[in-house]
Amino acid sequence: MTPTTRSAPSLAARAASRATNTSERGSGSRNGRRRAVGLTASALAAALALAACGGGGGDGDTGGTGGGGEGGGTVTVWHYFSDDNQVRLMDEFAAKFEGEREGVTVENVYVPYDEMNSKVIAAAGSQTGPDVVVFNGAETATLALAGALAPLDDYWADYEDAGQFPDSVIHQVEDQTYAVQGYVNLLGLWYNAEILAEIGVEPPTTIEELEDAMAAATDAGYSGITLCGLPQGQGEWQAYPWLSAEGFTYDAPDAAALEAGLARVRGWVESGWLSQQAVTWDQTVPFQEFAAGGVAFAENGNWQMGTAESDARFEYGVVPLPLGADGQVYLGGEGQGIGAYSQNPDLAWEYLTATYLDAEGQLLPVEIVGSIPSRSDAAQDEMVTGNELLQPFAETIETYGANYPSPAIPPESVGDVQLTVGQAWSAALGGQQSPADAAQNVVGQLERLGG
Amino acid sequence: MTSQLAPTAAQSARAATGGRRRGRGVSQRRVRLLFLAPAALFLLLFSLFPLLQLLRMSVSAVTARTLNAEWLFTGLENFRRSFDGGEGTDALLRTGIFVLVVTTLGMLLGLAAAIALRTRGRWSAALLALMVFVWALPPVVNGSVWKFLLGDRGLFNMIVLELGLRDSPMPFLYSQYWALMSVAFVNSFAVIPFNALVFRAALMNIPPETFEAAALDGVNKWQEVRHVMLPSVRPTTLVLLVLTLVYGFRSFDFIYVMTYGGPGTATNTLPFLGYLQAFARYDFGLGAATSVVTVLGVLILAAVYARSIRREEAES
Numbered sequence: 052m053t054p055t056t057r058s059a060p061s062l063a064a065r066a067a068s069r070a071t072n073t074s075e076r077g078s079g080s081r082n083g084r085r086r087a088v089g090l091t092a093s094a095l096a097a098a099l100a101l102a103a104c105g106g107g108g109g110d111g112d113t114g115g116t117g118g119g120g121e122g123g124g125t126v127t128v129w130h131y132f133s134d135d136n137q138v139r140l141m142d143e144f145a146a147k148f149e150g151e152r153e154g155v156t157v158e159n160v161y162v163p164y165d166e167m168n169s170k171v172i173a174a175a176g177s178q179t180g181p182d183v184v185v186f187n188g189a190e191t192a193t194l195a196l197a198g199a200l201a202p203l204d205d206y207w208a209d210y211e212d213a214g215q216f217p218d219s220v221i222h223q224v225e226d227q228t229y230a231v232q233g234y235v236n237l238l239g240l241w242y243n244a245e246i247l248a249e250i251g252v253e254p255p256t257t258i259e260e261l262e263d264a265m266a267a268a269t270d271a272g273y274s275g276i277t278l279c280g281l282p283q284g285q286g287e288w289q290a291y292p293w294l295s296a297e298g299f300t301y302d303a304p305d306a307a308a309l310e311a312g313l314a315r316v317r318g319w320v321e322s323g324w325l326s327q328q329a330v331t332w333d334q335t336v337p338f339q340e341f342a343a344g345g346v347a348f349a350e351n352g353n354w355q356m357g358t359a360e361s362d363a364r365f366e367y368g369v370v371p372l373p374l375g376a377d378g379q380v381y382l383g384g385e386g387q388g389i390g391a392y393s394q395n396p397d398l399a400w401e402y403l404t405a406t407y408l409d410a411e412g413q414l415l416p417v418e419i420v421g422s423i424p425s426r427s428d429a430a431q432d433e434m435v436t437g438n439e440l441l442q443p444f445a446e447t448i449e450t451y452g453a454n455y456p457s458p459a460i461p462p463e464s465v466g467d468v469q470l471t472v473g474q475a476w477s478a479a480l481g482g483q484q485s486p487a488d489a490a491q492n493v494v495g496q497l498e499r500l501g502g
Numbered sequence: 503m504t505s506q507l508a509p510t511a512a513q514s515a516r517a518a519t520g521g522r523r524r525g526r527g528v529s530q531r532r533v534r535l536l537f538l539a540p541a542a543l544f545l546l547l548f549s550l551f552p553l554l555q556l557l558r559m560s561v562s563a564v565t566a567r568t569l570n571a572e573w574l575f576t577g578l579e580n581f582r583r584s585f586d587g588g589e590g591t592d593a594l595l596r597t598g599i600f601v602l603v604v605t606t607l608g609m610l611l612g613l614a615a616a617i618a619l620r621t622r623g624r625w626s627a628a629l630l631a632l633m634v635f636v637w638a639l640p641p642v643v644n645g646s647v648w649k650f651l652l653g654d655r656g657l658f659n660m661i662v663l664e665l666g667l668r669d670s671p672m673p674f675l676y677s678q679y680w681a682l683m684s685v686a687f688v689n690s691f692a693v694i695p696f697n698a699l700v701f702r703a704a705l706m707n708i709p710p711e712t713f714e715a716a717a718l719d720g721v722n723k724w725q726e727v728r729h730v731m732l733p734s735v736r737p738t739t740l741v742l743l744v745l746t747l748v749y750g751f752r753s754f755d756f757i758y759v760m761t762y763g764g765p766g767t768a769t770n771t772l773p774f775l776g777y778l779q780a781f782a783r784y785d786f787g788l789g790a791a792t793s794v795v796t797v798l799g800v801l802i803l804a805a806v807y808a809r810s811i812r813r814e815e816a817e818s
Contacts, residue, residue: 165758169781176570193784196567282764283782328654330676330765463565467783474766481765483678489766 123154124395126402129171129181130385131164134335136357140419141185144406147415151405155398168193171390175199180390182399187284188232188386189455189469191222192462195229200388202227206400212408215426219454222386224462230386233407234422237380237452238292239443240373241341241349241359244366246273250347254370258296258315261348261373265324268347275324277337278350282477284469285334288381289350290316290476292451296378301457301468306494313479313486320480330481352383353444356421369440371447380447381455384422417441423448464500471496556797559790566784573787580791584779590792592767593775597751597796600686600771604750607690609743612697613735617727619698620705630702633695641692645759648688649675652760678768681761685769688760689753697742704738705731737814744807751799772796 126148132138138161145157160181162170167186174180175198186194194200207213207221207228220232240261242254247264250271255261265275279289294312299305319325329337334351341349342362350372359367372380387407389399406412413429416422423444424430435441456465475489484492560580562573584590615633619626636644651657652674659671674684708730716730732739754773757763763770763778770778773796780789 165781168784172566172569193566196565197784198570280765281762282766283762326654327673327676327765331649331653331761463567463784466566467785470778470782474764477764478766478768481676481678481768483764483766483768 123156124398125156125158126183126395126398127158127160127181128183128185128402129160129162129167129390130185131162131167132185133161134358136420137354140416143415143419144412147412148402148405152401157402171199172197175391178392180392182390182393182395183402184388184390185385186230186388188220188222188230188384189284189381190465191230191386191388192224192465194388195224195227196463199391200229201391201393201396202229203231203389203400204228207231210404210408212404212410212426215410215428216408217425217427219382219452220384220425222388230388231403231408232384232386232425233403233413234384234416234425235382235448236352236354236384236422237382237444237447238289238350238352239369239371239447241338241351241355241367241369243273243341243344243347244368246271246345246347246365254368255373256370257373258375262319262324265319265347266322269323274326274340274346275319275322276348276350277332277340277346278325278329279332279334279337280329280477280480281333282330282470282474284466284473286473286476287469288383288455289334290472291453292350292372292374292378292380294472295453296374298377300379301459301497304494304497306490309475309493310486310490313475313489316476317479317482317486320482325480327481330477353421353423353441356440357419359440369443371443371450374451378451379453380451382448382452383455384425461501467500468497471500553797556790556793559787560794561791562787564786564790566786569786576787580787581795583788584791584795589767589770589775590772590795593770593772593792594795596682596769597771597773597799600682600689600753601747601750603683603686604689604693604753605743605746607687608693608697608746608750609739611690611694612742612746613701613739615694615698616701616705617731619702630699633698637692637695637699639692641755642759644692645688645756648691648756649760652684652688675761676765678765681765681769685756685760686750689750689756692756693746693749697746700738700742701735704735708734737810737817740810741807741814744803744810748800748803748807751803752796772799 128141128145130141132141141159145159148157149155164187167184168190171180171184171186171194180199184194184200191200204227216231220235221228222230222232240255246268247254250264250267252260252264252267255264261276269275279285290312293316294309297311297315298308299312316325320327320329332340338349338351338355338358339362340346341351342359344363344365353369372378374380387403389396389403393399406415408426410426410429413424413426414432414434417424417429417432417434417438421438421440423441424432424435429435456469460468471493475484475493478484479486479489558573561575561577563576563579564573568574619629653659654671658674662668662672673680675681712730712734713726716726721729752773753771754777757769757771757774758777761769763774772792776789776792776796778789779792780786783789
């Protein structure tokens with residue numbers, strides 16, 4: 052079983068939902084702010100459930116006893132956040148738990164993103180490691196298969212709020228639950244409202260409108276769009292919406308569709324709308340470029356709200372990525388799990404239930420980072436429903452939301468597939484390979500990997 | 503009797519002295535071994551053991567699932583896979599180009615800097631201090647600074663654009679043709695201070711009388727370099743050449759920070775390919791096989807280095 056699997060009824064329901072919503076968007080919802088704010092909460096709850104994976108729960112054979120005892124102790128939390136807002140969130144979580152549990156200390160430990168998995172796995176090899184791991188939820192299989200995460204099934208079975216969480220945020224590997232997401236992150240299309248007003252265009256709802264707007268912005272002396280073209284997982288995450296918009300999926304990889312997706316975005320580079328320098332950008336740099344001004348659009352995530360608020364000196368907004376009928380946007384975010392060799396797994400679970408999984412705790416990422424709560428009750432809070440910038444992301448979940456990683460990818464091949472597609476994306480944008488060659492190469496590799 | 507006794511006593515005395523010498527020799531050997539033990543233990547634990555583990559991993563099927571379990575022996579399968587699809591061969595070729603650029607620039611500019619800084623003085627000392635600072639900078643910091651300098655709005659492109667040499671920025675890090683050269687150049691820049699310091703130390707050992715004699719013979723600056731300095735630093739050059747080759751061969755940090763192997767795979771050298779295979783694909787066996795090839799290259803160079811060191815010691 053894959054970490055996140057989508058059931059057939061979910062797909063059908065989502066397709067129906069997408070059809071309904073496409074007509075809504077076509078009828079004039081251009082910037083996402085015009086629709087009733089109240090839609091956000093219901094859309095979030097419904098869409099997360101619709102884009103769901105196979106059911107949670109199950110009978111774990113290991114794990115803690117639930118509950119946890121009283122008294123002091125230290126919870127070591129490994130995370131890879133370096134952004135100021137995200138670091139502040141970790142500090143706030145620590146303060147919240149320490150305030151609620153006398154004598155408990157939370158020790159947040161920064162581990163660079165690219166080193167997180169190897170360090171957690173290496174630590175497990177020597178039967179040590181953190182109490183709590185905050186990691187890329189898409190890589191649950193890598194950590195779980197290496198025996199670096201403790202199964203959460205027993206805790207989850209006893210957790211009274213488990214029903215608040217949609218299946219799409221519960222990460223399972225081979226029928227065991229290893230991580231839960233406290234929030235959802237996804238991509239949208241950020242736009243510079245002042246540039247769009249100057250060139251006289253509305254935020255785009257179709258890919259053709261987006262390309263027309265980028266051409267107009269470039270003619271007016273601005274850059275068209277920023278995105279991440281790094282040859283690794285981050286690149287694949289940002290590439291997938293555009294590739295899927297041309298019909299590419301991991302269920303049935305089609306070289307022609309992939310080539311079309313790569314060729315379209317390579318065309319943006321050749322037209323001067325997108326800097327070829329994107330192949331050296333991770334997801335942080337292109338948003339900083341956008342926030343500095345002079346760029347019409349940025350493909351980036353809801354977690355950039357804090358950065359936009361602090362750095363952007365212009366009017367801005369967000370719309371769903373204009374991906375047509377076939378497009379998909381990954382529902383990502385960090386997974387939270389308990390280390391397999393945690394000294395105090397019960398205390399670690401208490402930390403999780405008091406912070407990431409707690410209704411009140413889930414509002415901290417909304418306030419500080421701009422992430423979308425995964426609990427259905429937290430998603431209905433005024434802080435979420437009253438935030439206009441979150442609404443387009445909620446609409447995206449409903450319209451384009453896709454499990455991350457694709458359930459079609461075997462768990463042990465997730466890293467390989469992400470790297471292969473990320474490299475092809477970078478090679479096409481950077482001109483190292485033609486879109487046709489890059490696509491052929493990827494499809495060949497996917498066949499080998501069984502994706 | 504006396505005549506018989508005398509030699510016996512002498513023999514006994516010699517034997518006693520010899521025994522004491524032997525005893526002292528054995529004890530000295532023990533002391534030496536005792537002093538050697540910590541370093542030997544350290545090397546055993548942190549060099550030999552990981553190397554043996556790497557070798558074992560390279561001939562086993564090791565993935566995320568099996569890393570902390572039993573490793574299945576697969577012979578040379580990982581080596582075949584690494585080079586079968588052309589990925590390893592391409593990386594080997596790039597590594598060769600990379601090493602060539604790093605070694606050539608690192609050696610030539612290191613020597614040039616050493617010659618320029620041969621004199622003692624305030625400016626020379628200040629420049630040397632600056633070079634030591636550059637050398638001591640962590641590669642991640644150094645690489646990040648260079649990534650900024652080589653960007654579209656970085657110093658180099660600002661100069662190029664301001665001078666009207668080009669209409670568009672130079673694609674230092676995002677063109678498949680420029681990227682490898684740019685990273686190799688930055689790697690060279692990082693090794694120049696070390697090479698300059700070593701070359702300078704060798705140049706400072708040349709007796710002043712040699713330069714005086716050369717001056718009396720009427721040599722110009724270039725002849726001074728060609729006929730006095732270069733022959734004097736030849737043993738150092740050989741040692742430094744091997745060290746720079748090894749440095750270039752195992753370079754990883756700057757690629758990781760500046761291009762992550764991109765665009766596409768344009769800057770994937772052997773060490774970086776090994777990293778991707780092990781820590782992005784989680785195929786640790788495959789990554790280990792690629793790394794073993796890298797280690798073999800370094801070991802060959804290390805053997806040359808050891809030989810040249812021995813020869814230099816013998817000559818001196």
